[in-house]
Amino acid sequence: MKSVSIIRHVHFEDLGAFAPLLRRLGYEISYLDAGVDELPDDVADRADLMVVLGGPIGAYEDDLYPFLHEELRLIQRRLAKGAPLLGICLGAQLIARALGAKVYPGPAKEIGWKTLDLTDAGRQGPLACLEDVAVLHWHGDTFDLPVGATRLASTPLCPNQAFSVGRQVLAFQFHPEAAESGFERWLIGHACEIAATPGVSVQGLRAQARALAANGARQGQLCFEAWLAGLSPGGPV
Numbered sequence: 001m002k003s004v005s006i007i008r009h010v011h012f013e014d015l016g017a018f019a020p021l022l023r024r025l026g027y028e029i030s031y032l033d034a035g036v037d038e039l040p041d042d043v044a045d046r047a048d049l050m051v052v053l054g055g056p057i058g059a060y061e062d063d064l065y066p067f068l069h070e071e072l073r074l075i076q077r078r079l080a081k082g083a084p085l086l087g088i089c090l091g092a093q094l095i096a097r098a099l100g101a102k103v104y105p106g107p108a109k110e111i112g113w114k115t116l117d118l119t120d121a122g123r124q125g126p127l128a129c130l131e132d133v134a135v136l137h138w139h140g141d142t143f144d145l146p147v148g149a150t151r152l153a154s155t156p157l158c159p160n161q162a163f164s165v166g167r168q169v170l171a172f173q174f175h176p177e178a179a180e181s182g183f184e185r186w187l188i189g190h191a192c193e194i195a196a197t198p199g200v201s202v203q204g205l206r207a208q209a210r211a212l213a214a215n216g217a218r219q220g221q222l223c224f225e226a227w228l229a230g231l232s233p234g235g236p237v
Contacts, residue, residue: 002027005047007071009034009055009090012185016177017217018051018224025228039070044077049228054089054175056193058141059096059103072098084231085169086224089139092163092171099146099165106142109193110157111200113137113212116174122152126170126226127162133219134212136178138190143173170227176220180213 004027062068075098078085087095093103113134142158152162161173
């Protein structure tokens with residue numbers, strides 16, 4: 001059985017719609033909770049796939065969250081091995097930072113479902129599944145495109161919504177794994193942020209989830225599955 005090691009920052013931001021897909025493809029799923037569980041080097045060595053999930057902290061807040069040093073070490077180790085690595089939201093920011101790019105507050109928070117602007121490279125790869133698809137955005141930070149990375153998608157507020165590095169590394173600033181099932185936990189867990197963000201409400205996000213989350217999750221699964229298929233020898237680039 002193949003294995004996937006997931007670094008999680010808050011319990012409700014889990015693999016979401018990606019979990020049943022990975023199980024169907026024969027992956028054994030193992031979560032490690034940052035700041036709680038130890039993150040030994042072999043986490044980056046032993047798994048067939050490593051995933052770093054989102055969370056409501058800054059990728060640059062080492063002084064507040066020293067465990068970020070451990071995560072960055074594992075990510076850099078994984079990058080050096082050239083092994084499959086996926087980052088989502090904070091995970092994407094940490095990959096960007098591990099590659100030498102700057103992570104910093106964006107011009108405004110981007111919260112809610114909206115479509116992406118795919119680049120030519122994005123349309124020619126797995127993200128083609130997300131063309132004209134509303135996906136969940138939930139972030140206030142952004143990052144510069146790392147040297148050697150390929151930009152795959154953007155929005156007006158966030159030029160770097162997705163990037164890849166070769167075949168093995170994929171990073172999403174948005175949340176293609178988000179599903180309607182379990183989304184109420186996001187509304188509870190992020191209650192303070194929602195209340196403090198103009199133009200964003202619990203009722204509005206819940207209505208968006210009911211209307212858009214199922215399709216976003218379905219297309220997100222197709223995108224993720226296409227990327228996984230491309231990791232196999234002889235698979236599409």
